[in-house]
Amino acid sequence: MCKNAIDENLPHFKYHPNAYRLGLFKQGPARRCSVCNRDTNYVYSGPFYCIDDVDAICPWCIHDGQAAQKFNGTFQGAVEYTSGLLSVVFNDDTNQYMYFMGNEQVEPIYDQSLHELLFRTPSYSSWQEPQWLRHCDDFCAFIGYLDQDEWMDLKEELQEEMERLQESCGLSLNQPADDISPYLFQCLTCGKYRLHTDFS
Ligand SMILES: [Zn+2]
Ligand SMILES: [Zn+2]
Structure with missing residues:
Protein backbone atom coordinates (compact mmCIF):
# COMPACT_ATOMS: atom_id res chain seq x y z
CA MET A 1 0.00 0.00 0.00
CA CYS A 2 1.20 3.45 -0.80
CA LYS A 3 2.61 5.06 2.30
CA ASN A 4 1.68 8.51 1.10
CA ALA A 5 -1.93 7.67 0.42
CA ILE A 6 -4.14 10.61 1.20
CA ASP A 7 -6.46 10.26 4.13
CA GLU A 8 -10.02 10.20 2.87
CA ASN A 9 -11.30 12.01 5.91
CA LEU A 10 -9.47 15.19 5.05
CA PRO A 11 -11.69 18.19 4.35
CA HIS A 12 -12.39 19.01 0.72
CA PHE A 13 -11.84 22.49 -0.65
CA LYS A 14 -14.31 23.53 -3.33
CA TYR A 15 -11.93 25.98 -5.00
CA HIS A 16 -8.85 23.87 -4.40
CA PRO A 17 -9.87 20.26 -5.10
CA ASN A 18 -6.29 19.04 -5.63
CA ALA A 19 -4.72 20.75 -2.64
CA TYR A 20 -3.39 17.51 -1.12
CA ARG A 21 -2.21 15.97 -4.35
CA LEU A 22 -0.39 19.19 -5.24
CA GLY A 23 1.52 19.12 -1.97
CA LEU A 24 0.06 22.24 -0.38
CA PHE A 25 0.03 20.23 2.83
CA LYS A 26 3.27 18.63 3.87
CA GLN A 27 2.61 15.10 4.91
CA GLY A 28 4.86 13.84 7.68
CA PRO A 29 5.30 13.09 11.36
CA ALA A 30 2.58 14.52 13.56
CA ARG A 31 2.90 18.15 14.56
CA ARG A 32 0.74 20.26 16.78
CA CYS A 33 -1.59 22.61 14.91
CA SER A 34 -1.13 26.19 16.14
CA VAL A 35 -4.85 26.77 15.95
CA CYS A 36 -6.67 23.73 17.33
CA ASN A 37 -3.70 22.26 19.23
CA ARG A 38 -4.41 18.84 17.83
CA ASP A 39 -1.75 16.69 16.26
CA THR A 40 -1.82 16.57 12.51
CA ASN A 41 0.14 14.76 9.83
CA TYR A 42 -0.78 17.39 7.27
CA VAL A 43 0.75 20.81 7.70
CA TYR A 44 -0.13 23.66 5.37
CA SER A 45 2.87 24.86 3.38
CA GLY A 46 1.34 27.49 1.10
CA PRO A 47 1.02 31.26 1.56
CA PHE A 48 -0.80 32.68 4.57
CA TYR A 49 -0.81 36.45 4.98
CA CYS A 50 -0.85 37.53 8.60
CA ILE A 51 1.33 39.37 11.08
CA ASP A 52 2.25 36.53 13.41
CA ASP A 53 4.68 33.77 12.65
CA VAL A 54 2.48 30.75 12.39
CA ASP A 55 4.11 27.44 13.10
CA ALA A 56 1.71 24.85 11.74
CA ILE A 57 -1.85 24.86 10.44
CA CYS A 58 -3.91 21.74 9.82
CA PRO A 59 -6.37 21.43 6.90
CA TRP A 60 -9.39 21.45 9.20
CA CYS A 61 -8.52 24.83 10.69
CA ILE A 62 -8.29 26.30 7.20
CA HIS A 63 -11.52 24.64 6.13
CA ASP A 64 -13.61 25.88 9.06
CA GLY A 65 -12.11 29.36 9.05
CA GLN A 66 -10.48 29.08 12.51
CA ALA A 67 -6.95 29.73 11.27
CA ALA A 68 -7.86 32.94 9.44
CA GLN A 69 -9.89 34.07 12.41
CA LYS A 70 -7.26 33.32 15.03
CA PHE A 71 -4.45 35.04 13.17
CA ASN A 72 -6.49 37.71 11.36
CA GLY A 73 -5.02 36.49 8.14
CA THR A 74 -5.97 35.63 4.61
CA PHE A 75 -4.76 32.83 2.39
CA GLN A 76 -5.03 34.69 -0.88
CA GLY A 77 -2.82 37.35 -2.37
CA ALA A 78 -4.98 38.88 -5.06
CA VAL A 79 -8.23 37.57 -6.47
CA GLU A 80 -10.11 38.57 -9.59
CA TYR A 81 -13.31 40.25 -8.59
CA THR A 82 -16.01 42.11 -10.50
CA SER A 83 -13.93 44.97 -11.82
CA GLY A 84 -10.35 44.17 -10.96
CA LEU A 85 -7.92 42.55 -8.59
CA LEU A 86 -9.09 42.47 -5.03
CA SER A 87 -6.95 41.97 -1.94
CA VAL A 88 -7.55 42.26 1.77
CA VAL A 89 -5.30 43.29 4.63
CA PHE A 90 -6.16 43.17 8.31
CA ASN A 91 -6.10 46.52 10.09
CA ASP A 92 -5.04 46.18 13.73
CA ASP A 93 -6.38 49.60 14.66
CA THR A 94 -9.94 49.00 13.51
CA ASN A 95 -9.85 45.24 14.00
CA GLN A 96 -11.26 44.77 10.54
CA TYR A 97 -10.11 43.70 7.14
CA MET A 98 -9.45 46.44 4.64
CA TYR A 99 -10.48 45.68 1.07
CA PHE A 100 -8.56 46.99 -1.90
CA MET A 101 -9.39 47.01 -5.60
CA GLY A 102 -5.98 47.44 -7.11
CA ASN A 103 -4.48 50.13 -4.88
CA GLU A 104 -7.74 51.76 -4.01
CA GLN A 105 -9.49 51.01 -0.76
CA VAL A 106 -13.14 50.03 -1.13
CA GLU A 107 -15.95 49.24 1.27
CA PRO A 108 -15.79 45.78 2.87
CA ILE A 109 -17.42 43.18 0.65
CA TYR A 110 -19.63 40.52 2.18
CA ASP A 111 -19.83 37.77 -0.35
CA GLN A 112 -19.91 34.13 0.69
CA SER A 113 -17.79 32.80 -2.12
CA LEU A 114 -15.25 35.57 -1.67
CA HIS A 115 -14.97 34.85 2.04
CA GLU A 116 -14.71 31.13 1.42
CA LEU A 117 -11.79 31.77 -0.91
CA LEU A 118 -10.00 34.35 1.24
CA PHE A 119 -10.47 32.79 4.65
CA ARG A 120 -11.26 29.12 4.18
CA THR A 121 -9.29 27.97 1.12
CA PRO A 122 -5.58 27.23 0.92
CA SER A 123 -3.62 29.07 -1.73
CA TYR A 124 -0.97 27.73 -4.08
CA SER A 125 2.77 28.22 -4.33
CA SER A 126 4.02 30.58 -7.00
CA TRP A 127 7.06 32.66 -7.80
CA GLN A 128 5.26 35.92 -7.31
CA GLU A 129 2.13 36.73 -5.38
CA PRO A 130 -0.54 34.22 -6.36
CA GLN A 131 -3.66 35.39 -8.17
CA TRP A 132 -6.96 33.60 -8.15
CA LEU A 133 -9.01 33.66 -11.34
CA ARG A 134 -12.72 33.97 -11.86
CA HIS A 135 -15.35 32.98 -14.43
CA CYS A 136 -19.16 32.78 -14.67
CA ASP A 137 -19.50 35.07 -11.67
ZN1 LIG B 1 -5.96 22.74 13.46
ZN1 LIG C 1 -17.43 29.75 -16.75
Whole structure:
Protein backbone atom coordinates (compact mmCIF):
# COMPACT_ATOMS: atom_id res chain seq x y z
CA MET A 1 0.00 0.00 0.00
CA CYS A 2 1.20 3.45 -0.80
CA LYS A 3 2.61 5.06 2.30
CA ASN A 4 1.68 8.51 1.10
CA ALA A 5 -1.93 7.67 0.42
CA ILE A 6 -4.14 10.61 1.20
CA ASP A 7 -6.46 10.26 4.13
CA GLU A 8 -10.02 10.20 2.87
CA ASN A 9 -11.30 12.01 5.91
CA LEU A 10 -9.47 15.19 5.05
CA PRO A 11 -11.69 18.19 4.35
CA HIS A 12 -12.39 19.01 0.72
CA PHE A 13 -11.84 22.49 -0.65
CA LYS A 14 -14.31 23.53 -3.33
CA TYR A 15 -11.93 25.98 -5.00
CA HIS A 16 -8.85 23.87 -4.40
CA PRO A 17 -9.87 20.26 -5.10
CA ASN A 18 -6.29 19.04 -5.63
CA ALA A 19 -4.72 20.75 -2.64
CA TYR A 20 -3.39 17.51 -1.12
CA ARG A 21 -2.21 15.97 -4.35
CA LEU A 22 -0.39 19.19 -5.24
CA GLY A 23 1.52 19.12 -1.97
CA LEU A 24 0.06 22.24 -0.38
CA PHE A 25 0.03 20.23 2.83
CA LYS A 26 3.27 18.63 3.87
CA GLN A 27 2.61 15.10 4.91
CA GLY A 28 4.86 13.84 7.68
CA PRO A 29 5.30 13.09 11.36
CA ALA A 30 2.58 14.52 13.56
CA ARG A 31 2.90 18.15 14.56
CA ARG A 32 0.74 20.26 16.78
CA CYS A 33 -1.59 22.61 14.91
CA SER A 34 -1.13 26.19 16.14
CA VAL A 35 -4.85 26.77 15.95
CA CYS A 36 -6.67 23.73 17.33
CA ASN A 37 -3.70 22.26 19.23
CA ARG A 38 -4.41 18.84 17.83
CA ASP A 39 -1.75 16.69 16.26
CA THR A 40 -1.82 16.57 12.51
CA ASN A 41 0.14 14.76 9.83
CA TYR A 42 -0.78 17.39 7.27
CA VAL A 43 0.75 20.81 7.70
CA TYR A 44 -0.13 23.66 5.37
CA SER A 45 2.87 24.86 3.38
CA GLY A 46 1.34 27.49 1.10
CA PRO A 47 1.02 31.26 1.56
CA PHE A 48 -0.80 32.68 4.57
CA TYR A 49 -0.81 36.45 4.98
CA CYS A 50 -0.85 37.53 8.60
CA ILE A 51 1.33 39.37 11.08
CA ASP A 52 2.25 36.53 13.41
CA ASP A 53 4.68 33.77 12.65
CA VAL A 54 2.48 30.75 12.39
CA ASP A 55 4.11 27.44 13.10
CA ALA A 56 1.71 24.85 11.74
CA ILE A 57 -1.85 24.86 10.44
CA CYS A 58 -3.91 21.74 9.82
CA PRO A 59 -6.37 21.43 6.90
CA TRP A 60 -9.39 21.45 9.20
CA CYS A 61 -8.52 24.83 10.69
CA ILE A 62 -8.29 26.30 7.20
CA HIS A 63 -11.52 24.64 6.13
CA ASP A 64 -13.61 25.88 9.06
CA GLY A 65 -12.11 29.36 9.05
CA GLN A 66 -10.48 29.08 12.51
CA ALA A 67 -6.95 29.73 11.27
CA ALA A 68 -7.86 32.94 9.44
CA GLN A 69 -9.89 34.07 12.41
CA LYS A 70 -7.26 33.32 15.03
CA PHE A 71 -4.45 35.04 13.17
CA ASN A 72 -6.49 37.71 11.36
CA GLY A 73 -5.02 36.49 8.14
CA THR A 74 -5.97 35.63 4.61
CA PHE A 75 -4.76 32.83 2.39
CA GLN A 76 -5.03 34.69 -0.88
CA GLY A 77 -2.82 37.35 -2.37
CA ALA A 78 -4.98 38.88 -5.06
CA VAL A 79 -8.23 37.57 -6.47
CA GLU A 80 -10.11 38.57 -9.59
CA TYR A 81 -13.31 40.25 -8.59
CA THR A 82 -16.01 42.11 -10.50
CA SER A 83 -13.93 44.97 -11.82
CA GLY A 84 -10.35 44.17 -10.96
CA LEU A 85 -7.92 42.55 -8.59
CA LEU A 86 -9.09 42.47 -5.03
CA SER A 87 -6.95 41.97 -1.94
CA VAL A 88 -7.55 42.26 1.77
CA VAL A 89 -5.30 43.29 4.63
CA PHE A 90 -6.16 43.17 8.31
CA ASN A 91 -6.10 46.52 10.09
CA ASP A 92 -5.04 46.18 13.73
CA ASP A 93 -6.38 49.60 14.66
CA THR A 94 -9.94 49.00 13.51
CA ASN A 95 -9.85 45.24 14.00
CA GLN A 96 -11.26 44.77 10.54
CA TYR A 97 -10.11 43.70 7.14
CA MET A 98 -9.45 46.44 4.64
CA TYR A 99 -10.48 45.68 1.07
CA PHE A 100 -8.56 46.99 -1.90
CA MET A 101 -9.39 47.01 -5.60
CA GLY A 102 -5.98 47.44 -7.11
CA ASN A 103 -4.48 50.13 -4.88
CA GLU A 104 -7.74 51.76 -4.01
CA GLN A 105 -9.49 51.01 -0.76
CA VAL A 106 -13.14 50.03 -1.13
CA GLU A 107 -15.95 49.24 1.27
CA PRO A 108 -15.79 45.78 2.87
CA ILE A 109 -17.42 43.18 0.65
CA TYR A 110 -19.63 40.52 2.18
CA ASP A 111 -19.83 37.77 -0.35
CA GLN A 112 -19.91 34.13 0.69
CA SER A 113 -17.79 32.80 -2.12
CA LEU A 114 -15.25 35.57 -1.67
CA HIS A 115 -14.97 34.85 2.04
CA GLU A 116 -14.71 31.13 1.42
CA LEU A 117 -11.79 31.77 -0.91
CA LEU A 118 -10.00 34.35 1.24
CA PHE A 119 -10.47 32.79 4.65
CA ARG A 120 -11.26 29.12 4.18
CA THR A 121 -9.29 27.97 1.12
CA PRO A 122 -5.58 27.23 0.92
CA SER A 123 -3.62 29.07 -1.73
CA TYR A 124 -0.97 27.73 -4.08
CA SER A 125 2.77 28.22 -4.33
CA SER A 126 4.02 30.58 -7.00
CA TRP A 127 7.06 32.66 -7.80
CA GLN A 128 5.26 35.92 -7.31
CA GLU A 129 2.13 36.73 -5.38
CA PRO A 130 -0.54 34.22 -6.36
CA GLN A 131 -3.66 35.39 -8.17
CA TRP A 132 -6.96 33.60 -8.15
CA LEU A 133 -9.01 33.66 -11.34
CA ARG A 134 -12.72 33.97 -11.86
CA HIS A 135 -15.35 32.98 -14.43
CA CYS A 136 -19.16 32.78 -14.67
CA ASP A 137 -19.50 35.07 -11.67
CA ASP A 138 -17.70 32.71 -9.33
CA PHE A 139 -14.14 31.78 -8.51
CA CYS A 140 -12.51 29.06 -10.51
CA ALA A 141 -11.01 25.93 -9.06
CA PHE A 142 -7.25 25.80 -9.03
CA ILE A 143 -6.32 22.71 -11.00
CA GLY A 144 -2.56 22.77 -10.78
CA TYR A 145 0.84 23.69 -12.08
CA LEU A 146 1.18 22.96 -15.76
CA ASP A 147 4.32 21.35 -17.03
CA GLN A 148 5.37 21.96 -20.60
CA ASP A 149 3.71 18.85 -22.02
CA GLU A 150 0.42 19.55 -20.29
CA TRP A 151 0.58 23.13 -21.47
CA MET A 152 1.02 22.03 -25.06
CA ASP A 153 -1.79 19.49 -24.71
CA LEU A 154 -4.16 22.25 -23.67
CA LYS A 155 -2.89 24.74 -26.20
CA GLU A 156 -6.12 24.97 -28.13
CA GLU A 157 -8.33 25.27 -25.09
CA LEU A 158 -6.03 27.92 -23.72
CA GLN A 159 -5.69 29.95 -26.90
CA GLU A 160 -7.95 32.75 -25.72
CA GLU A 161 -6.20 32.90 -22.38
CA MET A 162 -2.79 33.02 -24.02
CA GLU A 163 -3.89 35.93 -26.17
CA ARG A 164 -5.26 37.76 -23.17
CA LEU A 165 -2.01 37.24 -21.25
CA GLN A 166 0.05 38.20 -24.23
CA GLU A 167 -1.84 41.44 -24.52
CA SER A 168 -1.69 42.30 -20.86
CA CYS A 169 1.97 41.54 -20.33
CA GLY A 170 3.32 41.86 -23.83
CA LEU A 171 5.02 38.51 -23.77
CA SER A 172 5.06 35.78 -26.27
CA LEU A 173 3.60 32.65 -24.76
CA ASN A 174 3.63 30.51 -27.84
CA GLN A 175 6.53 28.55 -26.49
CA PRO A 176 6.78 27.41 -22.92
CA ALA A 177 9.91 28.80 -21.32
CA ASP A 178 11.80 27.91 -18.18
CA ASP A 179 11.21 31.28 -16.59
CA ILE A 180 7.44 31.25 -17.11
CA SER A 181 5.27 29.31 -14.75
CA PRO A 182 1.68 28.56 -15.79
CA TYR A 183 -1.07 28.02 -13.23
CA LEU A 184 -4.21 26.31 -14.45
CA PHE A 185 -7.72 27.11 -13.25
CA GLN A 186 -11.08 25.77 -14.34
CA CYS A 187 -14.50 27.34 -14.12
CA LEU A 188 -16.76 25.35 -11.81
CA THR A 189 -19.81 26.35 -13.84
CA CYS A 190 -18.93 26.06 -17.54
CA GLY A 191 -15.68 24.11 -17.37
CA LYS A 192 -13.61 26.68 -19.22
CA TYR A 193 -9.91 26.64 -18.49
CA ARG A 194 -8.20 29.79 -17.39
CA LEU A 195 -4.52 30.47 -17.06
CA HIS A 196 -2.40 32.63 -14.83
CA THR A 197 1.31 32.96 -15.39
CA ASP A 198 4.18 34.46 -13.53
CA PHE A 199 7.88 34.77 -14.02
CA SER A 200 10.94 33.90 -12.04
ZN1 LIG B 1 -5.96 22.74 13.46
ZN1 LIG C 1 -17.43 29.75 -16.75
